[in-house]
Amino acid sequence: MTEVTVAQASEPFPADRAGCEALDQRDPLRDFRFRFDLPSGVIYLDGNSLGAMPAAVPAALERGARNGWAERLIRSWNELDWHNLPVRAGERLAPLMGAAPGEVLVADTTSINLYKLLFAALQMRPDRKTIVSERNNFPTDLHILQGALKTSFAGHRLVLAEDDDDGVRTLIGADTAVVCLSHVNYRSGRLRDMKAVTKAAHEAGALVIWDLCHSLGAVPVDLGVAEVDFAVGCTYKYLNGGPGSPAWLYVAARHLQQATNPLTGWQGHAAPFAFDINYAPAATIEKFRVGTPPVLSYLPLLESLQIFAEAEMTQLRAKSLQLTDFFIHRVESELAEFGFEVLTPRDHDERGSQVALGHEQAWPITQALIEAGVIGDFRAPDILRFGFTPLYVGYTDVWDATAALTTIMRSGQWREPRFSVKKLVT
Amino acid sequence: MTEVTVAQASEPFPADRAGCEALDQRDPLRDFRFRFDLPSGVIYLDGNSLGAMPAAVPAALERGARNGWAERLIRSWNELDWHNLPVRAGERLAPLMGAAPGEVLVADTTSINLYKLLFAALQMRPDRKTIVSERNNFPTDLHILQGALKTSFAGHRLVLAEDDDDGVRTLIGADTAVVCLSHVNYRSGRLRDMKAVTKAAHEAGALVIWDLCHSLGAVPVDLGVAEVDFAVGCTYKYLNGGPGSPAWLYVAARHLQQATNPLTGWQGHAAPFAFDINYAPAATIEKFRVGTPPVLSYLPLLESLQIFAEAEMTQLRAKSLQLTDFFIHRVESELAEFGFEVLTPRDHDERGSQVALGHEQAWPITQALIEAGVIGDFRAPDILRFGFTPLYVGYTDVWDATAALTTIMRSGQWREPRFSVKKLVT
Numbered sequence: 111m112t113e114v115t116v117a118q119a120s121e122p123f124p125a126d127r128a129g130c131e132a133l134d135q136r137d138p139l140r141d142f143r144f145r146f147d148l149p150s151g152v153i154y155l156d157g158n159s160l161g162a163m164p165a166a167v168p169a170a171l172e173r174g175a176r177n178g179w180a181e182r183l184i185r186s187w188n189e190l191d192w193h194n195l196p197v198r199a200g201e202r203l204a205p206l207m208g209a210a211p212g213e214v215l216v217a218d219t220t221s222i223n224l225y226k227l228l229f230a231a232l233q234m235r236p237d238r239k240t241i242v243s244e245r246n247n248f249p250t251d252l253h254i255l256q257g258a259l260k261t262s263f264a265g266h267r268l269v270l271a272e273d274d275d276d277g278v279r280t281l282i283g284a285d286t287a288v289v290c291l292s293h294v295n296y297r298s299g300r301l302r303d304m305k306a307v308t309k310a311a312h313e314a315g316a317l318v319i320w321d322l323c324h325s326l327g328a329v330p331v332d333l334g335v336a337e338v339d340f341a342v343g344c345t346y347k348y349l350n351g352g353p354g355s356p357a358w359l360y361v362a363a364r365h366l367q368q369a370t371n372p373l374t375g376w377q378g379h380a381a382p383f384a385f386d387i388n389y390a391p392a393a394t395i396e397k398f399r400v401g402t403p404p405v406l407s408y409l410p411l412l413e414s415l416q417i418f419a420e421a422e423m424t425q426l427r428a429k430s431l432q433l434t435d436f437f438i439h440r441v442e443s444e445l446a447e448f449g450f451e452v453l454t455p456r457d458h459d460e461r462g463s464q465v466a467l468g469h470e471q472a473w474p475i476t477q478a479l480i481e482a483g484v485i486g487d488f489r490a491p492d493i494l495r496f497g498f499t500p501l502y503v504g505y506t507d508v509w510d511a512t513a514a515l516t517t518i519m520r521s522g523q524w525r526e527p528r529f530s531v532k533k534l535v536t
Numbered sequence: 537m538t539e540v541t542v543a544q545a546s547e548p549f550p551a552d553r554a555g556c557e558a559l560d561q562r563d564p565l566r567d568f569r570f571r572f573d574l575p576s577g578v579i580y581l582d583g584n585s586l587g588a589m590p591a592a593v594p595a596a597l598e599r600g601a602r603n604g605w606a607e608r609l610i611r612s613w614n615e616l617d618w619h620n621l622p623v624r625a626g627e628r629l630a631p632l633m634g635a636a637p638g639e640v641l642v643a644d645t646t647s648i649n650l651y652k653l654l655f656a657a658l659q660m661r662p663d664r665k666t667i668v669s670e671r672n673n674f675p676t677d678l679h680i681l682q683g684a685l686k687t688s689f690a691g692h693r694l695v696l697a698e699d700d701d702d703g704v705r706t707l708i709g710a711d712t713a714v715v716c717l718s719h720v721n722y723r724s725g726r727l728r729d730m731k732a733v734t735k736a737a738h739e740a741g742a743l744v745i746w747d748l749c750h751s752l753g754a755v756p757v758d759l760g761v762a763e764v765d766f767a768v769g770c771t772y773k774y775l776n777g778g779p780g781s782p783a784w785l786y787v788a789a790r791h792l793q794q795a796t797n798p799l800t801g802w803q804g805h806a807a808p809f810a811f812d813i814n815y816a817p818a819a820t821i822e823k824f825r826v827g828t829p830p831v832l833s834y835l836p837l838l839e840s841l842q843i844f845a846e847a848e849m850t851q852l853r854a855k856s857l858q859l860t861d862f863f864i865h866r867v868e869s870e871l872a873e874f875g876f877e878v879l880t881p882r883d884h885d886e887r888g889s890q891v892a893l894g895h896e897q898a899w900p901i902t903q904a905l906i907e908a909g910v911i912g913d914f915r916a917p918d919i920l921r922f923g924f925t926p927l928y929v930g931y932t933d934v935w936d937a938t939a940a941l942t943t944i945m946r947s948g949q950w951r952e953p954r955f956s957v958k959k960l961v962t
Contacts, residue, residue, distance in 0.1 A: 147606040156610045163606040171597040171832070179779055180573040180589040183911060184582045188959045192779060219827025221801030222648065229687060245813065250802035250827065253815040257800025261655060262688040270813075346828070353605055353618060353831035374683025375647030376676035385916050387671065387696075389679040401645025401676065402772065405779035406597070407830035485609060490811050533614045 123439050130505040139429055142501045145417050146350075153507045153514075155486045158324060158464045158497025161350030166413040174409045186405075195408045196377075196399055200358060202415040203349075206423070207322065207341070208332030209360055215395045216345065216358045216411070217403060220323055221250045222373070223342040223359040224290070226398055228258050230361070230369035231288045231317045231340060232266070238287035238316070242278065245270040248296045251321055255290060262372075275303050279310045286316040293331070294324035294462030297489050299434075299454040301329060301462045305336040312337065323347060328430055328463035328499065330423045333360055340365070348463065348499055349418075351411035359398055366395065375400035421501065429500035430463040433508055437465050437496060440512035448519040453493065464497040474529035475518065481529070482514045549865050553939075556931040565851055568927045571843050572776075579933045579940075581912045584750060584890045584923025587776030592839040600835045612831075621834045622803075622825055626784060628841040629775075632849070633748065633767070634758030635786055641821045642771065642784045642837070643829060646749055647676045648799070649768040649785040650716075652824055654684050656787070656795035657714045657743045657766060658692070664713035664742070668704065671696040674722045677747055681716065688798075701729050705736045712742040719757070720750035720888030723915050725860075725880040727755060727888045731762040738763065749773060754856055754889035754925065756849045759786055766791070774889065774925055775844075777837035785824055792821065801826035847927065855926035856889040859934055863891050863922065866938035874945040879919065890923040900955035904944045907955070910937045 124130045134140060147165045148154060154162060178186040187193045200214035207214070217223070228241075241255055252270075259266050266287070271277040273295065282289060289311040294301050304320060311318045319340040322331060327348030333341055341360040345351030361369055370391065376382045377399035380390045391397040438452055451468035455461050469475060469492060476488040486496040496511070518524050550556045560566060573591045574580060580588060604612040613619045626640035633640070643649070654667075667681055678696075685692050692713070697704040699721065708715060715737040720727050730746060737744045745766040748757060753774030759767055767786040771777035787795055796817065802808045803825035806816045817823040864878055877894035881887050895901060895918060902914040912922040922937070944950050 147602070149607050149609070152609070154609060160605075160610045160613075162609065163601060167605075168598055168601045171601055172594055175589060175594045175597055175778075175836075176573070179586075179593075181575050183575070183578070183580060183588065184586045184913065185906075185911070186779065187586075218644070218648070219801065221803075221827040222644070222799060225799055233687075247813070248802075249805070249808075249811050249813055249815075252813045253800045253802055253805065256815045257798055260800075261659075261796075261798040344828070352601075353612065354828040355830060355832075357827070370687075372683055372687045373648060373651055374679045374686075375645065376674075376679055377647075379675070379679065382675075383916070385675050387673070387675055387678045389675075389682050401647040401783070402770070402780040404781060404830045404833035406781075406836070407833040410601075410832070480611075485611070487610065490809070 123436050124505060124509070127506060127509050130509040134504040134506050137429065137504065139421065139425055139500055142417060142421060143504065146502045148502060151483050153484045153511050155484065155496040155498065155503065155511060157499035157502070158347050158495065159487055160353060161347055161414070161499065162502055163352070164350055164410065164413045164417060167352070167410045170409045170413050171406065174406055192405050195403050195405060197396060199356070199408055199411055199415070200395065202412065202419070203358055206331065206418060207326060207360065208334045210334070210363060212395055213363055214358055214360050215398050216356050216408065217399055218357055220321065220342050220344045220357040221254050223357050224251060224254045224319065224321065225258060226371050226373055227319050227340040227342060227359060227361070228255065228288065228290070229262070229372040231319060232263060233370060234365070234368055235287035235317060238285050239266045240283070240285045240287060241266060241268045242281045242286055242289045243268060243270055244273065244278065244291055246273055246295055246297060247292050248321065248323065251290060251292065273298065273300055275307055278307055282311055282314045282316060284314065286311070286314055288317050288319060290319045290321070292321040292324060294329065296324050297466055297493055297495070299462045299464040299466050301325065301460050303459070304338065308336050308338055324464070325462055327418070328426065330427050333362070338362065345411050349411065350414040352407065355407050355411050356404065361395060361398065371398045373400045377401055417501065426500045430498055431458050431461065433498040433500065433503060433505065434461060434463065434465050436505060437498065437508050437512065440508060441467065444512055444516050445519060463499070464495055467494045468492055469494060471524060473532065474524045477529035478518045478524040478526070479515060482518065484511045484514045549862050550931060550935070553932060553935050556935040560930040560932050563855065563930065565847065565855055565926055568843060568847060569930065572928045574928060577909050579910045579937050581910065581922040581924065581929065581937060583925035583929070584773050584921065585913055586779060587773055587840070587925065588928055589778070590776055590836065590839045590843060593778070593836045596835045596839050597832065600832055618831050621829050621831060623822060625782070625834055625837055625841070626821065628838065628845070629784055632757065632844060633752060633786065634760045636760070636789060638821055639789055640784055640786050641824050642782050642834065643825055644783060646747070646768050646770045646783040647680050649783050650677060650680045650745065650747065651684060652797050652799055653745050653766040653768060653785060653787070654681065654714065654716070655798040657745060658689060659796060660791070660794055661713035661743060664711050665692045666709070666711045666713060667692060667694045668707045668712055668715045669694060669696055670699065670704065670717055672699055672721055672723060673718050674747065674749065677716065677718065699724065699726060701733055704733055708737055708740045708742060710740065712737070712740055714743050714745060716745045716747070718747040718750060720755065722750050723892055723919055723921070725888045725890040725892050727751065727886050729885070730764065734762050734764055750890070751888055753844065754852065756853050759788070764788065771837050775837065776840040778833065781833050781837050782830065787821060787824065797824045799826045803827055843927065852926045856924055857884050857887065859924040859926065859929060859931065860887060860889065860891050862931060863924065863934050863938065866934060867893065870938055870942050871945060889925070890921055893920045894918055895920060897950060899958065900950045901944065903955035904950040904952070905941060908940045908944065910940045
């Protein structure tokens, strides 16, 4: 990270918009912005919820529909290798997480993949009855654990740690079967020490499942070096795969033989097109496939992964930290009087690629910002979240976003009644 | 069915191609063919594997990508109601199966939906330990049942009936918790008596789960009249939703309160955007949602369902039976000497919308037909399958397909070595 040419933390932050523009000009990642189709008049700081669209996507969908589905019809499963999309996409995703090609599969949703791997892990630790997770985990992770324990592992228990890694370590013991945590917390943006926590779990004889939804694509990840057992994540946030694009799962090669998938659908069979009525799992990562893959939803992800193949993760990480440092600096220098609390850790080793601000009026302030063209989001009850995707967000965006927030706070504009109307999703 | 203007079974079959063209001209469904983008020079008799593309699909994908994803970004989840796609698509699918709007959800894959409903059904019959299915069921159904029993219902057993409905009834008893069958068999094209089998199951105190993958969209279905408890199916065959488009599940309204989903993902929560860490299921069919829906893969299905909203199922069924009757007639009259066995029942009440021909050289014959522009498919070890989608297949297609098959058999062309090379999928 020290060799890249973006501004380092030791440099002073730009003091004006022109300084931001100059930094953007020097940004070695600058040209990647033009690989995305971003609307004019919008500063998009919600790529941690839905990544922006790679500009190549509409043409890829058109090809998939016209040349694949309409023209070749059923033959595309062979001729365009649609059948292997879960494996092919996994092979292209693997380098981003320090995985070998045969360790990653793109399929289903994060929740369903966590369910599969939870069963796999628990069956590998049959004499242990405790699952360790964290109170502030993304809810679906806790929901899936709760549901699985209720219906299929009635003798097991779930214990929840607080946010600090020490709190997690304290809960890990001789009865711990699985430790299931998020790499970056979806609310605070706090980054866990994956390697250290994994080591602590292993020393106690437990297995780990990491959820990388809020880190992969923006934070360097090396599952191999950290000796992670299992991992899951989505592809529609920093990975820009499109709304609800297929999720992924990782199984360390050393566990592939022993790990079993409870969702024994035909696509995970050793020979799905032999139409054998008795299930026999594939010997490879394909044992974690279930049903027929939603082809059209894979195509944008392949376009996005092409962009990642051309980018350097060390550069992405350096820029991400600079952007979040600068955003925090601006909030503290320009907005000090308005009662925002920076909830994201200052320590780079503990920060993902988002900044969370606590404020009791978080909802209407978020809505006023969106109307002003600055798209962040809200997490109940009192958090404003801002995601910084280094591929397409620049220093001038940080300047303009914080300037807009300053205007909204100074004018009291957020108090206008229309900003208090809650919508379904943000 | 007696009032529609297509040729009735009592009419003589056309004796020449001109007679077929005349029938096609009189076909009240004729114009629907132009709502699909079909390649020239191809007779497509594999809509029972992957339905053809509605012509409106590329524009719908373009709108979804450019106006939805790229332009509105995260706001599309609200502004374009993406969040409710599983429910909205379910509401539009419901009339095709005689369901009320709140009984159908479009989500995940058939295999995963069967897993959900199997758990729901078994938990509603806790004192019964037997699941009745059928030996020739589509493999993934049996695989899912086998896997669930192995990992979560160890004391249960699976018993398999033969193809006749009487064989199923014989196996249903006081210990039967669930009867899980396919409405139309994927190999033979045999149609089961859904109402009678459901009644027999209910009389024994059991619940039913019907798999409608190979019937819905081509065969009239009324789950309400048949008092079906649960059903699942895909949308990429007769429903033309696109490769791997999301599957659906049906839960009778009377079971919605009691039925529980083992895959307790956040989208099935009563208030997913409250981010409550404790799972509390939705009170509606949404309790069977799991993760974030793959938006782009839903858009083609909505276009296809618009076509179905304009078609009469009684007309579709009448034409389907006429086409399959005519195909069987042509095989028996033109191809009698070549050893094909018609495996599909002659009785209309027992026939879906496909014809299966048994032949020991089924593989190379299928390949030679595909090269000649007639796309059917092969099912191991010895079946040629031909699906007749009444929306876009005509009488002239039947004539030309059987003429091509006759040429291939008379010339012995199928013996050419290139036709014996097996591919991954057909």
